[in-house]
Amino acid sequence: xxxxxxxxxxxxxxxxxxxxxxxxxxxxxxxxxxxxxxxxxxxxxxxxxxxxxxxxxxxxxxxxxxxxxxxxxxxxxxxxxxxxxxxxxxxxxxxxxxxxxxxxxxxxxxxxxxxxxxxxxxxxxxxxxxxxxxxxxxxxxxxxxxxxxxxxxxxxxxxxxxxxxxxxxxxxxxxxxxxxxxxxxxxxxxxxxxxxxxxxxxxxxxxxxxxxxxxxxxxxxxxxxxxxxxxxxxxxxxxxxxxxxxxxxxxxxxxxxxxxxxxxxxxxxxxxxxxxxxxxxxxxxxxxxxxxxxxxxxxxxxxxxxxxxx
Amino acid sequence: xxxxxxxxxxxxxxxxxxxxxxxxxxxxxxxxxxxxxxxxxxxxxxxxxxxxxxxxxxxxxxxxxxxxxxxxxxxxxxxxxxxxxxxxxxxxxxxxxxx
Numbered sequence: 001x002x003x004x005x006x007x008x009x010x011x012x013x014x015x016x017x018x019x020x021x022x023x024x025x026x027x028x029x030x031x032x033x034x035x036x037x038x039x040x041x042x043x044x045x046x047x048x049x050x051x052x053x054x055x056x057x058x059x060x061x062x063x064x065x066x067x068x069x070x071x072x073x074x075x076x077x078x079x080x081x082x083x084x085x086x087x088x089x090x091x092x093x094x095x096x097x098x099x100x101x102x103x104x105x106x107x108x109x110x111x112x113x114x115x116x117x118x119x120x121x122x123x124x125x126x127x128x129x130x131x132x133x134x135x136x137x138x139x140x141x142x143x144x145x146x147x148x149x150x151x152x153x154x155x156x157x158x159x160x161x162x163x164x165x166x167x168x169x170x171x172x173x174x175x176x177x178x179x180x181x182x183x184x185x186x187x188x189x190x191x192x193x194x195x196x197x198x199x200x201x202x203x204x205x206x207x208x209x210x211x212x213x214x215x216x217x218x219x220x221x222x223x224x225x226x227x228x229x230x231x232x233x234x235x236x237x238x239x240x241x242x243x244x245x246x247x248x249x250x251x252x253x254x255x256x257x258x259x260x261x262x263x264x265x266x267x268x269x270x271x272x273x274x275x276x277x278x279x280x281x282x283x284x285x286x287x288x289x290x291x292x293x294x295x296x297x298x299x300x301x302x303x304x305x306x307x308x309x310x
Numbered sequence: 311x312x313x314x315x316x317x318x319x320x321x322x323x324x325x326x327x328x329x330x331x332x333x334x335x336x337x338x339x340x341x342x343x344x345x346x347x348x349x350x351x352x353x354x355x356x357x358x359x360x361x362x363x364x365x366x367x368x369x370x371x372x373x374x375x376x377x378x379x380x381x382x383x384x385x386x387x388x389x390x391x392x393x394x395x396x397x398x399x400x401x402x403x404x405x406x407x408x409x
Contacts, residue, residue, distance in 0.1 A: 004354070004355040004356070004358070004359055005353075005355060005371040007359075008355060008358060008368045008371055009371075012364050014364065015329035015330075015331050015332045015364070016331070016332055016336070016363045016364045016365055016377065016380035017331035017332045017333065017334040017335065017336055017363075017380055018331050018336075018363070019331075019334070019336065020362065021382075022339060022340075022362075022363075022382035022383060022384035023362065023382075023384035023385070023386055024362050025362075026362075027362040027363065027364075028360055028361070028362045028386075031359075031361075031362075031364060032359065035359075054331065055325070056331075057323065057325070058314065058325060058330075059325070059330050059331040059333070059334050060325040060327075060328065060329065060330060060331060061329060061331035061332075062328060062329065063328040063329035064328065191360070194359050194360070220384075226385070227384040227385060227386070228384060228385030228386055228388060228389040228398075229389060230360075230362075230384070230386055231360050231386055231389065231390050232389060232390075
């Protein structure tokens with residue numbers, strides 16, 4: 001992986017002037033992903049903040065062929081594009097080596113686009129699906145999604161007198177669901193660790209088959225923290241074990257970053273307004289449940305990576 | 311940008327100019343302006359890789375300043391700078407200094 005100085009010579013593929021919120025995590029992720037791509041790319045976006053914010057007519061922030069699709073079918077659309085490309089290449093009408101990337105939010109990936117993603121993975125199209133996971137439907141006003149963590153405040157799970165906990169259900173583990181498709185490359189990354197993320201993108205683009213990267217994407221508006229703290233929170237999530245960084249290469253698990261000293265989960269919760277209510281005495285059981293879940297997932301990961309005891 | 315009539319809009323509403331969002335200036339969103347102290351800056355480029363709006367000017371691997379016409383003033387660059395070389399100055403105060 002080239003250094004930042006070497007990367008700075010590369011042409012930027014997402015232009016400035018897009019209309020995502022100040023401090024949004026999504027464009028940081030997109031920039032890092034596209035900087036890591038060595039070959040020309042074609043991008044598809046399902047509905048979501050990123051799609052809406054970057055392509056307000058008559059403007060587009062994308063400097064490559066880009067295709068809009070509905071909320072549920074980014075993976076299906078892109079697999080069609082990829083198939084057309086293969087057919088044209090076979091006929092000799094296209095000579096270039098092109099890569100295909102889809103950028104979906106958690107709503108378009110965890111919930112609405114899951115069946116089309118699953119289908120595309122099973123059919124084995126050579127494409128990379130990047131999920132920028134901001135843990136709720138931010139585009140429509142912070143409604144809960146199946147990626148919203150336990151205890152999070154969203155506008156559809158507001159903590160109140162009857163339910164002081166906020167969201168009472170645990171989140172879905174999509175990375176594991178995708179890994180269960182036995183595709184060549186699956187990873188989980190955070191924009192706070194840019195080299196790790198970019199290395200994963202290069203690996204994902206080099207495999208001949210479908211690949212998937214789930215990227216943690218802090219959202220200042222929805223998570224209620226000042227815009228300048230996006231990267232700080234992206235790092236805290238990793239340091240507290242809330243978002244472990246790992247990859248699954250041909251079924252082989254590897255933890256790509258282990259914090260030298262684990263930080264208490266409380267630091268991650270305190271930094272965000274969406275977890276403010278969890279600091280109250282009555283919500284202690286919820287925080288304990290979160291800690292337990294993180295611990296058991298960590299153990300599970302260690303065992304799968306061959307580092308833990310059974 | 312002048313609004314187009316239906317005859318001028320390409321079929322399917324295609325946008326034929328890649329990356330033309332650059333013409334849309336988001337700098338007016340800003341309330342705090344990043345200002346760099348070049349004596350402290352080592353051009354590690356962490357601000358550049360973490361900028362959501364690609365608003366850090368990098369020439370010959372050196373950090374040269376900000377693109378104020380697009381910078382939204384989120385302050386991520388200030389927060390990630392390991393040398394505390396970037397300061398956020400309130401836009402109104404800055405304009406007073408300029409005068």
